[in-house]
Amino acid sequence: MHEPPADPVKYIETTVRLPYCYVAGDYRARQLRAFKDRKILGSRCSKTGKVFIPPLPNSPESFAPCTEFVELPDRGVVTTFCVVNIPVIGRSIDLPYVAASVALDGADISIFALIQECRAEDVHMGMRVEAVWKPDGERQGAHDDILYFRPTGEPAAPLESFINRL
Amino acid sequence: MTASLRNVAIVAFAQRPIVTRDEHRMATEMLYPVVREALAQAGVERDAVEYQISASTDYLDGRPFGFVAALDVMGSWPPRQDLHLEMDGAFAAYYGWVKLQAGDVDSVLVATHGKTSEGQPERIFNLALDPYYHAPLGLDPISTSALQASAYMARTGITDADLARIVARNRAAGARNPDAQLREAVPAEVLQRAPFHVRPLRESYLPALGETATCLVLAAEGVAERLCERPVWIHGAHHASELQTLGARDLSRSASARLAAERALALAGLASAAEVDLIELSATTPVEELILLDALGLDGRSPDGPVVNPSGGPLCGHPIMSTGAIRLGEAFRQLAGRAGARQLPQASHAIAHGAQGHCLQQNVCFVLGTERRWR
Numbered sequence: 001m002h003e004p005p006a007d008p009v010k011y012i013e014t015t016v017r018l019p020y021c022y023v024a025g026d027y028r029a030r031q032l033r034a035f036k037d038r039k040i041l042g043s044r045c046s047k048t049g050k051v052f053i054p055p056l057p058n059s060p061e062s063f064a065p066c067t068e069f070v071e072l073p074d075r076g077v078v079t080t081f082c083v084v085n086i087p088v089i090g091r092s093i094d095l096p097y098v099a100a101s102v103a104l105d106g107a108d109i110s111i112f113a114l115i116q117e118c119r120a121e122d123v124h125m126g127m128r129v130e131a132v133w134k135p136d137g138e139r140q141g142a143h144d145d146i147l148y149f150r151p152t153g154e155p156a157a158p159l160e161s162f163i164n165r166l
Numbered sequence: 167m168t169a170s171l172r173n174v175a176i177v178a179f180a181q182r183p184i185v186t187r188d189e190h191r192m193a194t195e196m197l198y199p200v201v202r203e204a205l206a207q208a209g210v211e212r213d214a215v216e217y218q219i220s221a222s223t224d225y226l227d228g229r230p231f232g233f234v235a236a237l238d239v240m241g242s243w244p245p246r247q248d249l250h251l252e253m254d255g256a257f258a259a260y261y262g263w264v265k266l267q268a269g270d271v272d273s274v275l276v277a278t279h280g281k282t283s284e285g286q287p288e289r290i291f292n293l294a295l296d297p298y299y300h301a302p303l304g305l306d307p308i309s310t311s312a313l314q315a316s317a318y319m320a321r322t323g324i325t326d327a328d329l330a331r332i333v334a335r336n337r338a339a340g341a342r343n344p345d346a347q348l349r350e351a352v353p354a355e356v357l358q359r360a361p362f363h364v365r366p367l368r369e370s371y372l373p374a375l376g377e378t379a380t381c382l383v384l385a386a387e388g389v390a391e392r393l394c395e396r397p398v399w400i401h402g403a404h405h406a407s408e409l410q411t412l413g414a415r416d417l418s419r420s421a422s423a424r425l426a427a428e429r430a431l432a433l434a435g436l437a438s439a440a441e442v443d444l445i446e447l448s449a450t451t452p453v454e455e456l457i458l459l460d461a462l463g464l465d466g467r468s469p470d471g472p473v474v475n476p477s478g479g480p481l482c483g484h485p486i487m488s489t490g491a492i493r494l495g496e497a498f499r500q501l502a503g504r505a506g507a508r509q510l511p512q513a514s515h516a517i518a519h520g521a522q523g524h525c526l527q528q529n530v531c532f533v534l535g536t537e538r539r540w541r
Contacts, residue, residue, distance in 0.1 A: 014297055020228040020285045025192030056238065057195050063212045063241035065198075 027055040030069065035145040038133055042107055044068040050108040074131035074146070076104035077157040079166045083120045098123045102149055103165040110165055117150035126156040171433070173387035173538045174266045175397030176259075178207035179495035184347040184376040184483035187283035193227065197279045197379035198239035204275070204381035208393040212241030215383060216271040219249045221258035221278045222487050225290045240277050247271065253528075254278070255380060256448065256490025256520020260405050260530045262384045272389040276382040280487035282375050287486060294524060296410060307450070308372060310412060310524040312364035315453040317418040319366060324456060326366065328467065330358035332452035333371055333481055340478020342508040345492075347376040347483030373450040373484035380491045382498075387538065398501040401515075402433030402533040410527065417525050423461035426531040427517070434533035436515070439464055442533070443513035444473040444500055446493035448521040450480045457526065458519060472517070476500065476508050490520025494532060501536050 024032055031041045031054050043055035047064030053072060058065050081100035087093075098115040100123065115123055116132070129149040139145040180203035182188075182196055205212060218240055224232040233250045242248065249265075251258045255278035262274035288306040295301045295310075318324065334354040340346040352370070360370035383393065390397040406422035406429075409415055431439060439445070439462040449455035455474065459466035466474075475481075477496040480489050497516035499505040514536045522528040 012298060014301075016293065018225070018228065018285060018289055018293075022228070022284050023189055023192055023281070025195050026190050027195065028192070029190070058198050058239060060238035061243045063243070065202075 027057055031055050032141040032143075034071075035143075036139045036141045038074070038139070040072045040074055040104065040131075042070045042072050042104075044070050051106055052109055053104060053107045053111055070106065072104045072106050074104070074133070075152060076102045076107070076110075076129060077162050078115065078123060078125060078127040078129055079103050079110050079162045080125060081115065081123050083123075096120045100129075100149070101166060102129055103162050108165055113146075114148040115150070116148040122151075124156065126159060126162065128152045128154040128157060170540045172267050172269065173390075173399055173540055174263055174384055175387070175390035175394065175399045176382060176494065176498040176534070177385045177390050177394035177397050178204040178383040179380070179498045180204040180207065181345055181380040181488070181492060181495060182378045183345045184374075184378045184485050186347065186374070186376050188281075188377060193222075193279040193281050193379065194235050194239045196281075196377070197236060197277055197381075200379045200381045201240055201275070201277055204383050208383050210393060215273045215275045217247045217249075217262070217265055217274045218242065219251060219258040219262055219274065219276045221251045221253055221255040221276065221491065222280055223252050225293070226280045226282060226285055226287070226486065228285050236277060236279060240275065253522050254448070254487050254490035254520050255382070256494055256518070256530050256532075257405060257522065257528070259382055259384065259491065259494055259532075260403055262382075263400055263403050266384060266386050272386045273393075274384040276384065276491065277379070278381075278488040278491045279379040280377060280485060282377045282486050287375060291524070295412075300412065305524075307524060308367065309364045311451045311454065312367045313412070314417040314457070314525045315366050315451060317416070318453050318457060321418045322456075324453070326358060326368075327354070329366075329371055329452040330354040332455055332466070333357050336452075336475055336479045336481040339476050339508065340482025342506075343477050343482065344506070345378075345483070346478045347374045347485075348478070349482070367451060367453075371452055371481075373480045374482060376483050376485045378483075378485040378488050378492075380488045380495060382491060382495060394502070396502045396536065398498045398534050398536065399538050400532055401435070401535045401539040402430035403531065404429035404433070405528070405530040407528040410523075412525060415525070418457065420457050420461045420526045420529065423458055423519070423521075423526055423529040423531070426529045427462045427519075430517075430531040430533045434535070434539065436533060439517060440471050442472050442515040442517050444476055444497065444510055445517040445519070446475055446477060446479070446496045447519045448480055448490045448493055449475070450484055450489075452481070454521075454526060455479070461529075462517070473510060476505070476510055490518075490522075490530065493520060494518040497532070497534050501534055
C-alpha cells in the first residue's frame, strides 16, 4: 500500500440537528394543566389501588389500567437523597445542593425533587418536606411550576412508613 | 430445503388506525390499549405470554434507550424475557419465530410504536446513510427512492402512467381499510397530475407518513389452538440484508428481497409466489412494489396472480417501525377471516414482507397458511 499523505485530513465535522416536539400525552397534559392551579395529580391502579405520579395510563407493575385521577397533597417525605457538588448545566443552584426522592403523601412511588432552604447536611431520610410553587399568575403548566421542596419542620417519618415507596 | 420445523402461528393482531399525528397520546398511551386488545383477542392475561419483543427506533423517540418506555405498557412485571429490536416489527416477528423454533418458549408478544410526527423523519433517516459521502448530500428516503425509481424505469421501460395505475390500485384498496391513513380512492389520471416531489416520484406516489402502535401475538402448536380459533401458521420465513453503500448495489433490483423470498418459499414447500392468494408488501413507492414483485418472480404488470396489498399498503399509511408488522397483521386478518370489507374469499396462503433501510436494504419475507405446515 501507499504511505499515508504527510499532511492527512484527520476529521470530518458533522453537525447533527434533530428537533423534536413532544406531545404532552393525555395523562401528563392533565397533570401539567393542574399545576397551574397548584394541584398535583396522580393516577390510581384499578387493580391494586396504587397511586402513581406522574399519572400513568396503566400500572407497570400489575398491567391494569389506571382509570381514576387522584389529587395529591404537595407535601411528603424524603425517601432517599444525594448531595451534589458539581454544577448543573443550565441551572444556577448554589453548591452543594440536595437532589432527593420525595414520596408525596398518598403516592406509592416517589418523584425527584430539589431540596432547598436548609443545609445539605441537615437533610435526612424521613424528613418531611413541602413544595414551593411559583407565585399565582406565573405558573405555566410546566414541571418547574414547583420550584423546589423545603423542610416543613414536622417530626421525621418512621422508616417503615416509606421503605416501600423509595 | 427439507427441514421440519416447529409449527408457529400468528394468533392475534391489534393496531390503532394510522393517523398523521395523534395530538393527545404519547407513544406509550398509543401502545398500551393495543397490547391489551391483542391479549383480549387471544383470551389470555399478560402472564400467559412468555417472551416479549418491542420494535421501535430511539431516533424517532428522540432519546437514547427510548424503547424502555414501552416496557411499562407491555406488562413487563414480574421480569420477562425481553428483546428490543431497532427495526420494523416484521423483523421483530421474525426474531420471535426464531425464538419459538428454539423451543424454550411457546408464546411471544411483539409490540411496535413510533411517533413520526414528533421528530423529522427526513432528517432522522438521512443519518442512516454513510456520514462521509451520502448523508452530507442531504439524501433522505424519498430522494434515495427516486434514485431507485429512475434506475428501475431506465432498465424496464416502466412509465409514469404505469406508476400512477399502481398507486390508484393501492388507494382504491385503502378506501376499504378502516385502519388506513388515506381512505380515498383516487383515479390514476388525477394521481398523475400531482407535481413531482423528487423526480420521477410525484407527491401522489409517496407513502403517507403516519403513526400508530401495533401488537402481534405468536404461539407454537399446542398453545396456538387455545389462543385462536383460526391460527395463521408461518410456513416459511427468511431475513436477508444487502450493502449499505447505495453505489455498490443495483438499485433497480433487490437481491436480498429475492433471497428472502426464495428461502421462505422453499421452506413453505411452494414452487412459486404465484401459488399464494395475496401478498402484503412494505412497498413505500409504486416502484418498490414492482421491484419486490420482480424479486418474488412475479410480473407486476400482469393482472393475474396474487392480490397485492389488499389493505392499501404503505402508500395508504406508512407508520415507520410498524409498517411491516401491519403487513403481517393484514395477512393474518385475511387468512383468519377478520379483514372486514376488504376480505378476500377463500384465501389460504399469503406472503407478508417487511423492509428496512434505504432502497430496500433489508428484507424479511413470511409465507403464511391456514393449515399447519409440518406434521
